Amino acid sequence: MANVPELFGSMVFNDKKMQERLPRATYKALKKTIQNGEPLDITVANVVANAMKDWAVEMGCTHYSHWFQPMTGITAEKHDSFITPSGDDRVIMEFSGKELIKGEPDASSFPSGGIRATFEARGYTTWDPTSPAFIRDTTLYIPTAFCSYTGEVLDKKTPLLRSMERLSSVAVRMLHILGKNDVTRVITTVGPEQEYFLIDKKMYDQRPDLIYTGRTLFGAPAPKGQELDDHYFGSIKTRVAAFMKDLDNELWKLGVLAKTKHNEVAPSQHELAPIFTISNVANDHNELTMEVMQKTAEKHGLVCLLHEKPFEGVNGSGKHNNWSLSTSTGENLLDPGKQPENNLQFQLFLAAIVKAVHEYQDLLRITVATAGNDHRLGANEAPPAIISMYLGDDLGAMVDAIIKGEKYESKGKAKMLTGVDVLPDFKKDTSDRNRTSPFAFTGNKFEFRALGSSLNIGCPNYMLNTMVAEELSQFCDALEGVDDLENALKALIKKTFTEHQNIIFNGDNYSEEWVAEAARRGLCNYKTLPEAMVHYVDQKNIDLFVKNGIISEAEVRARYEIELEHYVKRLHIEALTMIDMAEKNITPAVITFVNELTQSALAKQQLSAKLSVYAEMTLIETLSDKLEAFVKKTAELEAAVESAKQYKGDNLKSAQYYRETVLALMDELRALGDAMEKKTAAKYWPYPSYGELLFGV
Ligand code: ADP
Numbered sequence: 001m002a003n004v005p006e007l008f009g010s011m012v013f014n015d016k017k018m019q020e021r022l023p024r025a026t027y028k029a030l031k032k033t034i035q036n037g038e039p040l041d042i043t044v045a046n047v048v049a050n051a052m053k054d055w056a057v058e059m060g061c062t063h064y065s066h067w068f069q070p071m072t073g074i075t076a077e078k079h080d081s082f083i084t085p086s087g088d089d090r091v092i093m094e095f096s097g098k099e100l101i102k103g104e105p106d107a108s109s110f111p112s113g114g115i116r117a118t119f120e121a122r123g124y125t126t127w128d129p130t131s132p133a134f135i136r137d138t139t140l141y142i143p144t145a146f147c148s149y150t151g152e153v154l155d156k157k158t159p160l161l162r163s164m165e166r167l168s169s170v171a172v173r174m175l176h177i178l179g180k181n182d183v184t185r186v187i188t189t190v191g192p193e194q195e196y197f198l199i200d201k202k203m204y205d206q207r208p209d210l211i212y213t214g215r216t217l218f219g220a221p222a223p224k225g226q227e228l229d230d231h232y233f234g235s236i237k238t239r240v241a242a243f244m245k246d247l248d249n250e251l252w253k254l255g256v257l258a259k260t261k262h263n264e265v266a267p268s269q270h271e272l273a274p275i276f277t278i279s280n281v282a283n284d285h286n287e288l289t290m291e292v293m294q295k296t297a298e299k300h301g302l303v304c305l306l307h308e309k310p311f312e313g314v315n316g317s318g319k320h321n322n323w324s325l326s327t328s329t330g331e332n333l334l335d336p337g338k339q340p341e342n343n344l345q346f347q348l349f350l351a352a353i354v355k356a357v358h359e360y361q362d363l364l365r366i367t368v369a370t371a372g373n374d375h376r377l378g379a380n381e382a383p384p385a386i387i388s389m390y391l392g393d394d395l396g397a398m399v400d401a402i403i404k405g406e407k408y409e410s411k412g413k414a415k416m417l418t419g420v421d422v423l424p425d426f427k428k429d430t431s432d433r434n435r436t437s438p439f440a441f442t443g444n445k446f447e448f449r450a451l452g453s454s455l456n457i458g459c460p461n462y463m464l465n466t467m468v469a470e471e472l473s474q475f476c477d478a479l480e481g482v483d484d485l486e487n488a489l490k491a492l493i494k495k496t497f498t499e500h501q502n503i504i505f506n507g508d509n510y511s512e513e514w515v516a517e518a519a520r521r522g523l524c525n526y527k528t529l530p531e532a533m534v535h536y537v538d539q540k541n542i543d544l545f546v547k548n549g550i551i552s553e554a555e556v557r558a559r560y561e562i563e564l565e566h567y568v569k570r571l572h573i574e575a576l577t578m579i580d581m582a583e584k585n586i587t588p589a590v591i592t593f594v595n596e597l598t599q600s601a602l603a604k605q606q607l608s609a610k611l612s613v614y615a616e617m618t619l620i621e622t623l624s625d626k627l628e629a630f631v632k633k634t635a636e637l638e639a640a641v642e643s644a645k646q647y648k649g650d651n652l653k654s655a656q657y658y659r660e661t662v663l664a665l666m667d668e669l670r671a672l673g674d675a676m677e678k679k680t681a682a683k684y685w686p687y688p689s690y691g692e693l694l695f696g697v
């Protein structure tokens with residue numbers, strides 16, 4: 001049995017180790033940087049670097065790595081050893097403050113969206129002292145931000161850090177207006193719930209589609225899917241439980257607050273939720289969680305799939321981004337308290353968020369747009385592509401009353417009577433859950449549910465922080481220096497709810513009626529990535545980022561290009577993989593099976609003309625027809641991929657073409673392939689079936 005408190009953070013250069021290993025003055029200076037965002041001195045960095053190195057070497061490390069999050073969406077690392085020649089054919093282990101603060105990976109192959117030509121390869125990584133360094137294997141990992149030689153931001157972390165600073169400064173300004181002068185900082189907190197699939201490694205290895213694209217491109221449905229709901233919260237299989245236990249231990253060592261684990265809706269689908277923490281650390285920890293999940297699965301002969309839609313016909317995987325704001329004095333700004341109707345501060349922050357989500361619904365949609373998530377959003381297990389907010393009955397009614405100028409009394413938390421003497425009664429939450437809402441209020445936080453499972457949470461969080469900061473700063477301008485603050489506040493809250501109530505929807509987001517209703521309300525419904533992405537560079541969005549000092553116009557445009565290009569590349573790889581599977585394995589397999597059927601029919605007829613060849617003939621006919629269509633469709637897809645070249649250099653046109661033409665052909669090809677799979681003897685089919693993949697662990 002692991003001693004969890006001892007295990008927790010054992011691989012992290014955390015506060016305790018800093019206190020133990022750093023001189024007092026250095027520790028204090030570093031703390032100031034971490035807590036108040038003050039700049040760090042090189043002399044301090046030298047001392048910290050040396051202490052970090054000593055600890056790492058004691059722990060068996062030979063290397064350090066600046067760990068960063070380029071626009072590829074996954075983390076990157078380059079390992080340097082601590083060795084330094086000491087002049088006498090020997091080496092010593094050294095690590096300077098300069099090396100801690102600044103790294104210089106060759107940046108030429110990371111996406112920059114045209115900001116920088118590949119010959120201008122220089123890029124820098126800069127230490128983020130607010131996220132603690134940690135050890136994996138024999139390397140000391142240092143969380144860093146990544147920018148180009150000329151200073152352009154090339155990662156997902158820098159904008160997040162900037163947005164946290166920006167939101168903090170405007171929220172503090174607002175709280176000071178409201179008289180809370182003791183608040184010095186406001187932090188954003190995030191708890192990302194992570195969904196994933198676990199499948200057997202042996203089966204995975206036989207599926208080129210999973211290997212190259214993370215999702216199955218062919219696969220007829222198994223006789224059983226998730227219709228019985230017997231997997232959801234079901235008892236966890238031994239092999240999976242062993243994986244989860246190992247995963248918890250590994251994450252705890254890295255200081256990740258892994259808390260909840262359970263089975264999800266689809267067969268072989270699971271979830272892990274951590275306890276929330278400050279956004280940038282939550283971001284790093286989520287990236288680590290995804291990596292550790294994959295490594296740990298390998299140790300158990302499993303593969304962890306983080307794709308949003310690995311299997312057709314069963315639920316895909318998402319990531320719920322639970323988000324809130326808390327003050328340096330320990331107050332959660334999204335806690336409505338017992339009487340939200342009398343809590344003007346809460347109402348004001350709520351109003352800012354309502355306005356932000358309404359005005360920047362397109363950005364929230366854009367931030368969750370990926371090739372993978374396109375398959376999930378709007379399918380019936382996930383929120384639709386339409387962004388709206390759920391406030392629940394109590395807050396919903398409060399907002400209505402404010403708009404109408406009526407009095408409202410919160411129902412408060414009712415007692416839940418269990419009706420059984422031995423069961424304790426407990427207090428009910430003020431609102432039920434609405435699992436269908438993309439952006440739901442859940443007691444004292446918002447839960448943004450449209451994120452795909454593989455997404456780096458940096459981007460949705462910096463957008464969210466920035467849009468809320470923008471609204472709060474407008475509110476500050478309106479309220480600063482007014483004579484009658486209370487009435488000004490009430491008027492502003494009422495005006496905001498009235499103008500932006502269209503974004504609030506407490507009903508069923510999965511229903512047809514909502515799609516029509518949302519259109520009437522003028523809400524955006526961007527079903528696909530290319531449709532959504534064009535709005536990234538709308539003037540109002542560029543203005544938002546520029547005005548709040550998050551990224552420049554050139555950087556917004558670069559991100560837009562990168563996302564489109566990435567989408568095109570992913571679809572391109574998927575199309576090539578399908579063609580490969582079709583030509584190298586599926587077509588030959590069906591031909592072989594048809595040949596066997598033909599041989600059987602001929603042999604029977606030779607034996608006696610009276611023998612029935614009905615089974616053989618029916619199958620031969622069906623499969624021959626389907627195979628003809630399949631081979632023709634494969635050729636069509638090949639031609640479409642070829643003709644995509646005409647849009648080279650125009651990322652938007654390419655993306656639209658892949659979405660409209662290539663993906664449509666892929667769907668058609670798949671339908672034909674799956675129909676043949678159903679009719680082909682299992683021993684001839686070249687790939688493990690859905691049944692084997694989904695129920696094989
Ligand atoms: P559910 O599945 O019901 O949404 P979970 O317990 O699985 O609930 O996940 C809730 C998540 O919300 C956890 O990660 C939790 O730490 C996080 N959370 C709770 N309070 C806050 C908060 N104030 N800020 C951010 N996240 C929070």
Ligand code: MG
Pocket residue numbers: 193320447
């Ligand atoms: Mg949740």
